[in-house]
Amino acid sequence: MASILDLDLSKGKYVISKHIYGHFAEHLGRCIYNGLWVGEDSPIPNTRGIRNDIVEALKEINIPNLRWPGGCFADNYHWKDGIGPREDRPYMINTDWGHVVENNHFGTHEFMDLCEQLECEPYICGNVGSGTVKEMQEWVEYLTFDGESPMANLRKKNGREKPWSLNFFGIGNENWGCGGLMKVETYVEKYRQYQTYVSNYSGNEIKKIACGPSEADYHWTEVVMRECTGQTPQLENSTHDKPIKSAWEYYRPQLWGLGLHYYVRNRLNYTSATKFNEDLWFEYMQRAVYMEELITNHSKVMDKYDPDKNVALIVDEWGSWYEPEPGTHPRFLYQQNTLRDALIAGINLNIFNNHCDRVKMANIAQLINVLQALILTEGSEMILTPTYHVFEMYKVHQDSTLIPINIETRDYQFGGGSLPIVNASASRDQQGKVHLTLCNLDPHNSEEITCRLDGDKAISSVNARILTAETMNMCNTFEQPEQIKPITFDDIKIQDNLVSFVLPGKSVLAVELEF
Ligand code: AHR
Numbered sequence: 001m002a003s004i005l006d007l008d009l010s011k012g013k014y015v016i017s018k019h020i021y022g023h024f025a026e027h028l029g030r031c032i033y034n035g036l037w038v039g040e041d042s043p044i045p046n047t048r049g050i051r052n053d054i055v056e057a058l059k060e061i062n063i064p065n066l067r068w069p070g071g072c073f074a075d076n077y078h079w080k081d082g083i084g085p086r087e088d089r090p091y092m093i094n095t096d097w098g099h100v101v102e103n104n105h106f107g108t109h110e111f112m113d114l115c116e117q118l119e120c121e122p123y124i125c126g127n128v129g130s131g132t133v134k135e136m137q138e139w140v141e142y143l144t145f146d147g148e149s150p151m152a153n154l155r156k157k158n159g160r161e162k163p164w165s166l167n168f169f170g171i172g173n174e175n176w177g178c179g180g181l182m183k184v185e186t187y188v189e190k191y192r193q194y195q196t197y198v199s200n201y202s203g204n205e206i207k208k209i210a211c212g213p214s215e216a217d218y219h220w221t222e223v224v225m226r227e228c229t230g231q232t233p234q235l236e237n238s239t240h241d242k243p244i245k246s247a248w249e250y251y252r253p254q255l256w257g258l259g260l261h262y263y264v265r266n267r268l269n270y271t272s273a274t275k276f277n278e279d280l281w282f283e284y285m286q287r288a289v290y291m292e293e294l295i296t297n298h299s300k301v302m303d304k305y306d307p308d309k310n311v312a313l314i315v316d317e318w319g320s321w322y323e324p325e326p327g328t329h330p331r332f333l334y335q336q337n338t339l340r341d342a343l344i345a346g347i348n349l350n351i352f353n354n355h356c357d358r359v360k361m362a363n364i365a366q367l368i369n370v371l372q373a374l375i376l377t378e379g380s381e382m383i384l385t386p387t388y389h390v391f392e393m394y395k396v397h398q399d400s401t402l403i404p405i406n407i408e409t410r411d412y413q414f415g416g417g418s419l420p421i422v423n424a425s426a427s428r429d430q431q432g433k434v435h436l437t438l439c440n441l442d443p444h445n446s447e448e449i450t451c452r453l454d455g456d457k458a459i460s461s462v463n464a465r466i467l468t469a470e471t472m473n474m475c476n477t478f479e480q481p482e483q484i485k486p487i488t489f490d491d492i493k494i495q496d497n498l499v500s501f502v503l504p505g506k507s508v509l510a511v512e513l514e515f
Contacts, residue, residue, distance in 0.1 A: 002448035002500075003409035003422050007434070009455040011404050016427055018064040018398035019361035020352045021391060022123065023374070024317065026071035027106070028097040029332030030369040035377055036114065037106045044380045048113055049106075053382050054368065054375060055117050061374075061391045062398055065121040065168060067316055067363045068111050072096035072178035074170070075129030079139045082107020083158050096178060098331035108143065112164045121167045123316075123363070126198075128172030128190050128211075129180035137197040140169065146202035163202060168361075170209045170316070171195050174261065176220065179211060184220045187211060188227035192253045195228075207256035209314060213298065215262050221298050225305040228253045257312035257361060260298055263371075264288050264344050265321035273322035273335040274473050278443060281340055281472050282414040284320065285441045288344045289419055291318070291351045299358045312360035315352065319365045319372030319387075320344050333370050338475040339484060339506060341372055342386035342467055346423070346439040346508040349394050353425035353437075356402050364391075376478075383481040389467050393486055393510040396435040400427035403434065412442035421447055422503065434513040436499075443472050443506040451499040457515040458496045464489040468507035486510075 025031050038044045038051055045052045069077050073096055081090050082104040089104040115122040124143075126136045141151035144163045152163065171194050175182045182190070187210075195208050210228060213220035230252030264287040271280055298313055305311075320341050321333075328334045345364070352359045364387070368375045374388035403426040411418035424438040440447055453459070466489040476483050489509060492501040503509055 012401040022065040024067040024363040035368040067123040074125035075179040123168035125170035144204040212258040257314040259316040261317040270323040314361035337385035345390040350425035
């Protein structure tokens with residue numbers, strides 16, 4: 001039996017935000033130092049300390065936003081330590097990630113410079129766990145206030161006359177864990193308080209993002225939505241007669257997004273990134289597909305309070321998490337990246353696309369040398385991982401209109417479990433081209449695919465590229481950096497509004513159709 005994919009071109013109404021293709025760079029291991037940041041005096045070609053080859057590679061995938069400085073590090077970070085002359089900046093201990101000493105050489109100016117070089121939006125995560133309201137308030141003033149003010153003047157003294165534009169700001173990170181071990185009832189109080197002082201200065205408009213749930217913690221989502229969306233009046237102002245607005249109406253909390261964190265991992269038994277058999281291939285495919293259930297269920301809770309979907313679910317940490325590469329620092333979270341990770345990326349991105357009515361942003365963890373990285377470096381060398389290639393193949397979906405697909409497929413069965421063999425999403429770009437991305441989860445069997453498009457124009461041409469490998473665990477290495485990369489896939493038939501091809505096992509395919 002072949003799999004049938006029905007693409008309903010007439011039903012496209014939601015845009016796949018480019019921010020779904022976002023990234024995350026934390027002060028962790030070799031992500032920032034000896035990763036992105038080599039310093040101005042490095043022999044490695046750089047622009048003001050930031051590696052040129054990395055910037056070039058990331059611009060190639062249209063990186064839309066970058067989350068920083070953490071992660072857990074965010075709730076330990078005091079931004080004033082990271083401004084001014086570098087030699088004068090205080091050192092601190094990175095208590096989350098190996099107790100290594102952080103010299104604060106990469107701070108606010110360096111991060112904003114990086115975003116400018118990448119032409120992407122900064123997404124800064126503020127410190128709720130160990131920081132103060134004043135500290136957060138002043139950071140936003142420092143970044144965005146255009147005029148004379150204590151923080152704006154400090155910024156100018158440090159060499160930046162004009163404010164930056166700052167679109168995304170997180171009010172804490174994982175405050176249920178490393179960010180202060182709070183109960184959700186405590187966190188919502190903090191959220192309401194801290195966000196009050198995150199101001200929109202000088203025409204800058206900030207999208208405020210709350211710490212969201214870990215995995216299936218639906219109670220967390222429920223309470224944040226109930227207490228922070230401003231949907232339900234809760235404060236009565238007895239000092240004024242109507243029609244003067246109540247304090248609640250004046251100050252209702254603003255919540256643009258809620259950040260779900262979910263990693264594809266086995267927390268009880270972290271396993272190797274590269275040495276695995278089909279048991280672990282299947283298990284990690286199952287864990288990747290679970291994102292569908294999480295998003296569906298969190299969205300249902302959000303719908304109760306926000307049926308118009310004004311609040312975004314953002315998955316601001318996702319990706320695979322294995323045991324660190326042998327011989328590396330256990331808290332640096334450096335791992336290799338195989339074809340399995342390409343499938344994990346492809347599946348997750350398809351899920352996010354298909355839920356783009358609610359999911360407006362996502363950030364894979366992490367950009368370089370940490371967890372499911374897009375880029376690995378060793379000294380002056382750099383390699384692109386299979387995950388990087390998936391982001392490159394899928395970039396066509398950025399800001400395109402989602403085309404709903406109905407998939408009739410068979411199951412990939414293994415060890416008593418089963419998963420749909422095909423996972424896919426589709427969109428139409430601004431030029432009218434249709435893009436379809438598919439993953440075949442079965443490592444052994446190819447699958448015949450027929451796509452039926454309901455439009456009235458016949459397909460005139462097709463282009464496709466595939467990412468696959470001989471073995472499940474193939475990866476790019478510094479010795480063989482191009483073992484896995486996308487290649488042209490020619491074996492596709494088109495007839496009127498039908499597209500058919502055989503999707504090889506363990507592959508990610510991107511198809512482009514013109515009419
Ligand atoms: O991405 C690594 C860590 O995972 C982040 O710092 C934290 O937010 C999460 O637990």
